Amino acid sequence: MRNPNLFWLWWAAALTLASGCVTQNSRPPEEARPPAPPPKPQDMKVRVLALISGYERVPTEEEFKELGPGALAVLDELYADASQLPTTRTRAVASMALVDNPEAEKRLQDLVADPKVDVQYRSTAVAALAHRAGEKALSTLAPLLESEEPRMRDAAARALGRIGTAEARKTLEERLGKEQDAAVREAIQQSLTKMEP
Amino acid sequence: MRASPPFLPAGLALLAACGPAPGDFGSPCTSDGDCKTGSCFTGFAGGYCSQRCEAQACAESTRCAALQNGSFCLQSCTTSLLDCRSGYHCADVSAGSVCFPDCNTDGDCGPGARCVDQRCESGAAGAIGAACLLNAGCQSGRCEIAFNGGYCTQPCAQDGPGSFGKQCPSSAVCAKVSEALGLCHSTCTSDAQCRQEYYCEVAGASGACRSRCRGAANCALGFTCNRQDGRCIEGSALPRKTGAACRSDGDCDSAYCLDEPNQQFPKGICSADCTGNASACGTDGLCIVPSDPSFASVCLQRCQSNFDCRSDYFCSGVVNSSSRVCIPRCTAVPMCNAPEVCDNYSGDCVPPGTSGAITVERVAIGQMPISGAQSQKEFSLSVPPGVISYTIVMKGGVGGTSAISRLVSPSGVLLFDLDNYLTSQVRILPVNDGDFGMLFPNSPRVPLETGTYRFTIVNEDGSGQGEVFALLKRSTTGWVSSGKLNVNFWFAGLSVNASNAPGDPKLQEAIAEIKRIYATSGVTVGTISYFDVPAAQAANFAVIDTIDGKDSELRHLFELSAGAPNTALNFFMVKEIKGGGFGYTILGIAGGIPGIPFVQGTNASGVAVTALNLSQSPASVARTMAHEGGHWLGLWHTSEQSGQLHDPLSDTPECPASYDANKDKVVTSSECKGTGAENLMFWEAGPTASSLSYNQGYVLLRNPVVSSQ
Numbered sequence: 001m002r003n004p005n006l007f008w009l010w011w012a013a014a015l016t017l018a019s020g021c022v023t024q025n026s027r028p029p030e031e032a033r034p035p036a037p038p039p040k041p042q043d044m045k046v047r048v049l050a051l052i053s054g055y056e057r058v059p060t061e062e063e064f065k066e067l068g069p070g071a072l073a074v075l076d077e078l079y080a081d082a083s084q085l086p087t088t089r090t091r092a093v094a095s096m097a098l099v100d101n102p103e104a105e106k107r108l109q110d111l112v113a114d115p116k117v118d119v120q121y122r123s124t125a126v127a128a129l130a131h132r133a134g135e136k137a138l139s140t141l142a143p144l145l146e147s148e149e150p151r152m153r154d155a156a157a158r159a160l161g162r163i164g165t166a167e168a169r170k171t172l173e174e175r176l177g178k179e180q181d182a183a184v185r186e187a188i189q190q191s192l193t194k195m196e197p
Numbered sequence: 198m199r200a201s202p203p204f205l206p207a208g209l210a211l212l213a214a215c216g217p218a219p220g221d222f223g224s225p226c227t228s229d230g231d232c233k234t235g236s237c238f239t240g241f242a243g244g245y246c247s248q249r250c251e252a253q254a255c256a257e258s259t260r261c262a263a264l265q266n267g268s269f270c271l272q273s274c275t276t277s278l279l280d281c282r283s284g285y286h287c288a289d290v291s292a293g294s295v296c297f298p299d300c301n302t303d304g305d306c307g308p309g310a311r312c313v314d315q316r317c318e319s320g321a322a323g324a325i326g327a328a329c330l331l332n333a334g335c336q337s338g339r340c341e342i343a344f345n346g347g348y349c350t351q352p353c354a355q356d357g358p359g360s361f362g363k364q365c366p367s368s369a370v371c372a373k374v375s376e377a378l379g380l381c382h383s384t385c386t387s388d389a390q391c392r393q394e395y396y397c398e399v400a401g402a403s404g405a406c407r408s409r410c411r412g413a414a415n416c417a418l419g420f421t422c423n424r425q426d427g428r429c430i431e432g433s434a435l436p437r438k439t440g441a442a443c444r445s446d447g448d449c450d451s452a453y454c455l456d457e458p459n460q461q462f463p464k465g466i467c468s469a470d471c472t473g474n475a476s477a478c479g480t481d482g483l484c485i486v487p488s489d490p491s492f493a494s495v496c497l498q499r500c501q502s503n504f505d506c507r508s509d510y511f512c513s514g515v516v517n518s519s520s521r522v523c524i525p526r527c528t529a530v531p532m533c534n535a536p537e538v539c540d541n542y543s544g545d546c547v548p549p550g551t552s553g554a555i556t557v558e559r560v561a562i563g564q565m566p567i568s569g570a571q572s573q574k575e576f577s578l579s580v581p582p583g584v585i586s587y588t589i590v591m592k593g594g595v596g597g598t599s600a601i602s603r604l605v606s607p608s609g610v611l612l613f614d615l616d617n618y619l620t621s622q623v624r625i626l627p628v629n630d631g632d633f634g635m636l637f638p639n640s641p642r643v644p645l646e647t648g649t650y651r652f653t654i655v656n657e658d659g660s661g662q663g664e665v666f667a668l669l670k671r672s673t674t675g676w677v678s679s680g681k682l683n684v685n686f687w688f689a690g691l692s693v694n695a696s697n698a699p700g701d702p703k704l705q706e707a708i709a710e711i712k713r714i715y716a717t718s719g720v721t722v723g724t725i726s727y728f729d730v731p732a733a734q735a736a737n738f739a740v741i742d743t744i745d746g747k748d749s750e751l752r753h754l755f756e757l758s759a760g761a762p763n764t765a766l767n768f769f770m771v772k773e774i775k776g777g778g779f780g781y782t783i784l785g786i787a788g789g790i791p792g793i794p795f796v797q798g799t800n801a802s803g804v805a806v807t808a809l810n811l812s813q814s815p816a817s818v819a820r821t822m823a824h825e826g827g828h829w830l831g832l833w834h835t836s837e838q839s840g841q842l843h844d845p846l847s848d849t850p851e852c853p854a855s856y857d858a859n860k861d862k863v864v865t866s867s868e869c870k871g872t873g874a875e876n877l878m879f880w881e882a883g884p885t886a887s888s889l890s891y892n893q894g895y896v897l898l899r900n901p902v903v904s905s906q
Contacts, residue, residue, distance in 0.1 A: 043859065046859065046865070046867070047859065047861050047863075049865070050861060050863040050865045050881075051863070053865070053866070053881045053882055053883070054784075054838065054880055054881055054882065055783075055784045055785055055821060055824055055825070055880070055881075055882050056783055056784070056785065056786055057838060057880065058776045058777035058781050058783065059777075059781070060364060062364055063364060066367075066861075085809075085810045085813060085814055085817060086809045086810055086813060087782045087784060087807060087809050087810055090773070090780075090782045090809065091781060091782050093780070094777075094779050094780040094781040094782065095781070097779035097780070098779065120773075120809070123780070124780040124782075125780070126780070127775070127778075127779055127780030128779050128780045130779075131778055131779035131780075132779070150736075151740075154740070155780075158742055162778060181736070182733070182736065182737070183736035183737045183739070186737050187742075190742075190743075
């Protein structure tokens, strides 16, 4: 008695068809979905990009640890690739703070020290280096408070605030009296406030 | 009995003696007859007045604990002295605290904990998946007592705007447990690897050991417990019964399946041929008789509300009958009863005519005094006919963490309960910074009722006075399929500014893309206004370095909207937003899900967007703006990074963990091609993420900021 494909015809007779109804975006039924493809050899670049491609999500040290030291080469490559979006390149530099490879510290130091590097990436490297090396980075970062570029001074001020040692505090206090840029002064003050016991 | 500590002032000692009134939750008892609550749980010293929570939800301020000898509601508390009776104290469980007996032996503390000076402390704490009684028994510091015998776990999904939980340890997997939460579960490949009263749910690289339900109250609203296998199933139809999903006749007791390929019933339904025999449908079904007698009459599942139906169906009235039945949403098949027409956004049949003219009314609800560790107050909101949505707002710069802790519909349906969040079907998350907005409905599956809603607001660690009000959105026709969204652009430290923005080709290209994206949901971008962040602050806000807390730059940036002369959605374009403390770039961030509409100058009055890519890729910046604007208007990620968690909407494509081809616990745009990567609200900023579903449009069109065309 069932009439395949015709069920809705009699329903329509009872309830009258509405015009203009559209089916769209219906979730495919479970049974129609293809099975998951078999695992393939892990592609490091794909995995690194998966970690740094969220709108809002910030990757963690644990996640980078799972990738191992090889992730650093991918971060290097992403940063150096001018065809990548600036946010992707910046994220690559920042993620050097997390990657499970001791060489990352040297890489960040090189970026910080190289005046030819765009300030966008240099200032990011400052924050990443402070996160990665902590107090050890003080000697590299403190001189940046004298940089001609306000954004570098700003980044250095915030980085010293995160390092949070007495020496970092003293360096910031000394700079506060000399700093002319209002935004950088604000950054120094915020860092000093954060460092208060 | 434990004596009051010697340092306790006399006045507080008196308070300590108060505890619950006789017969109330947590009071002593020897039998059920001693308890106004209905049940006496004798597993705790002196008895504990309680209520069973296998079949019905716990009362307000109590929390369901699936103990070994039954599920009982335990009294929630914030401080032992005021809440718990003598000999009991406030102990941490799940994401809160309950009144728990002072211990005498390690055994009193449950697995993983030990008794020290009548209090339970961490002992040989259990790993994810271990049994527990208190949070102290778990390495993760969290024992989920709603799971059978307690379950050591930790949150692993977004637990607030801007908060994304922790990654699960390698031996565990993240799994959704309600619309509000994901928790880490121990991994498995078969039931045998899970504890008793648990089963292995396989999804993706490995399965998760999940607690079997003991009754309907263990399942989320809109789900039913199949007592035979302890699994929660969508809708109220049990397997093989009328309304249950089926692929073929063999899946149904009636040997009669109206399947999807042939009869267009989404995922099929068990039915029966009731031609000439209406009683063939039994009590669960109603016989639908076609006007053309050459076709069979069939049984459809009876329902009271949408919660009885699966998400692809809704509870519809029937011509010439007072009964209601589950039928497919009209977007799946053309089936509206003339003169009604199909509202594609909700999938419901609606009165004929065009989308109604919209008005928004602000209704004062009350004041919320906030002080100390925790403040709580109940409010009510009357929703008159003609209203299509409401937004509850609390504002006042109160700080701390706020949440709507309980929401009850006019018909008495408990839509949300923070203490028993596992059973909630409505997604409401606590917000940092105190002030918040909450849009209802945020899914067509949980429709609006006329009448009085009751809700409770809680705040922790805030201060001051919150002003609570509602924005009632009305449509003259009772439904809406289009609207206008006015937007403001604010610029800080960019080459583009309020003066040159109208002629800036990159920005205008981005705006054109935003217009295109929102137009697919019936939302037209209306008046666009441009503002500069005041010069004195522009340099400071050019890079947003702090995003959390009352003094964050992000909050202060949003507060600049106080200068806006309108009620538009604010897009704050800055050079960069930094997060994580190591210079990481956040592409965009919304002030809330949803934000606070109609009120400028709050911590939730807009979205911030990194403009770093504007010159190279205006389209990518546009997608970020539209994505964050979507959050602000009330949309969630369709799939989170793990593939285990999805939004509350039934028509948005879900990319499950099984699509994680390289098993890295991340579902990416390339892995989710065709199953979600194309959606604007996919978690990842992929190159094609710009589509919106009808149900997403339903949410957007209900936000009060989206006005009449």
